[in-house]
Amino acid sequence: MKIIKGRKKILELCVDLLYDESSLSGAWCEAAAWPETPEEAAGYFESCRADGLPVTISGGLTGIAGGALPQGGAVLSTSRMNGIEILDNGNVRAGAGVTLAELREFLSRASSEHFYPPDPTEETATVGGTVSTDASGSDSFLYGSTRNWVESLTILPPSGKLLKIRRNDYTFRDGTCRHPDLGELVLPALRREQPPKNTAGYHIRPEMDLTDLFIGSEGTLGLVMEAELRLRRKPGVLADLVLFPGDSGTFWELFHTFLENRDRLGLRALEMMDGKCIEFLGAESTPGLPSPPPGASAALPARIEAENDRELENALLLVDDLMTRFGIPPDMVWIGLEPAERKKIKDFRHALPEAVNRRISMLRSEIPGIHKFGSDGAVPPVTLETYYETCRAILTDLDLEFLIFGHAGQGHLHANVLPGNPEEMSRAGEAMREIAREAVKAGGTISAEHGLGRLKAGFMPIMYSREEIEGMEKLRRAIDPDGFLAPALQIGGAS
């Protein structure tokens, strides 16, 4: 097994382990290892324990909450756990280090009629990372998050004794589950049920499956070594649409009508980009990509899937009816059916976060330390308009430059702030807290997909009571009594 020891050697040979997409700095560690087998991983756990080094697990380093960044101790990289095979039951078994791109490539080479639905955009995210963070992405509107596609897990808990947990093997009854190796696990009683799309705190449902406790636990309960994933039959046809209503009233009416007709339309994703995004894309146009049409007030990107052409035709006729009903001119609705057209629409959508990141990099070259602030809260979709207006009011009152986009169909918005100076950075931090509070007030979550990691662990008390947070900590200590895994990730607050 490859092991590198010593802070200096780490900086020299694998400094990339200390950076992810969160743009957090200051990560460091004493050792790093790349085990390939459960035996090697267990051996590394043992030697780290002997050396007094806690372990942080590192996957594709695509996370934006800093969950994979160590604050001392040792790092265990999953990148060499890359076995992959199709099982007799039609599921696929993949090692933690297999990237989503590799998984897709493997399925396409196997000429599979099936695909793996979770698509959190980052193709270099790993199976282990996406399971540990319960990654979602825009198609989770129809397919749900990674959790829905995990059939079984191979986990190395802090004890070092390998676990294989299959769905329905162990379930919580009234918040309690007894496992021969893990002992008795007790879930904290929550004052209210966690929202459907949620990555804040451990997943907690009084009657849930034991696998669901590990999914989304951000590497604090065990190393996910391998996952058996369910696949889905590919749909016959896909269409990507972008609707550009001329005013915000029409935008919201259209949004609600799409939500109400989700089944008839075969909606796989329903997104939004607000007016500021449209302005931003117009000003920072990307070569080769069409600019938003003049007169657009916002964009409603939608993905439709259908079994066959006839079904698609019916869905498109319905969209056409809605265009007439809401008075949207023909050139204000883009559509992609051919792969090249669909790619252009995908690029158009991705151009926004990329343009934001470019702008931030430019700002950072002038003012070191400047970074983007992004909210990740979600509310029940029917209340999205109110939540959106509240976000806008908060950001406008604080005199910040911002734009808002996100997975509208799931009531999930990313309000991005581009601070121009350190003073605005502190106001942006304030805004993020305020927005998180508003999301919880509306019955939602402080984090729907990014996870809390190190960046937002301090937000936990906005959503959970002290008892609830203590309950989660107790649960963690039941599996990891001496804080061996991910010590930098403190439930309920930064370390």
Next chain:
Amino acid sequence: MRFVVVVKQVPDTAEVRIDEEKGTLIREGVPSILNPFDEYAIEEALRWRDELGGSVIVVTMGPPQAEAVLREAVAMGADEAILLSDRAFAGADTLATSNTLARAVSRIGDVDVVITGKQAIDGDTAQTGPSIAASLDWPQVTFVGKVRQLGDGVMVAERYVEDGCEVIRASLPVVITLLKDANTPRLPSLRGKMKARKMEIPVWGIDDLGLEPGKVGLDGSPTRVVKVATPEASSGGEIHRGEPGELAALIVDRLLGGEVE
């Protein structure tokens, strides 16, 4: 103003694999797409039509399945589409192809501007556009990066060449071949797509065009392919695999050690 845009269905070269033994392209199972340069030609015609009025007619020569690219053009906003398809057209080189396309332009009639992409990504000859102009005996402007002015019997265009930009004034009718610099192609609209799915596309064959068999297809093609060869791959490269840090250290060592110039 009446525009004809000449387009081509090509194999998606991003998806083409090579038969290692024979050194030839494996075309089986490779998706066909609208020649990417032609998208710019369509967009340019649509923009000028939207400004000046008139119509855009899109034409391609190919097997029946080539009508798919015509439907893509209609989805973007083209008014009409014509497929030139006949067994007699098979095996055409650029001369026979442009003879056939030029005849179609004549049959459409009252055409002011013919636009094509700079070249097709399969043959890469860039001959068809100029050859259509020669066949019609019209002026031609190739490698156009920008059409500055159009109307009143005149076109002014910028032609991007290696050492600069030529500004060319041409009388209409004219044939131009377009670079990607000219515009950003639009995405199809929903209405356009629905129109395209339903549209009946007329097919013109050798008799419709009044062409002699000796002028089209393989018989009308003086080009003879004597040999197809794969260039020798340059050798001497090394592939190292490992962690980025280790690899970077290896490169630095090699550079400092003077092994790499």
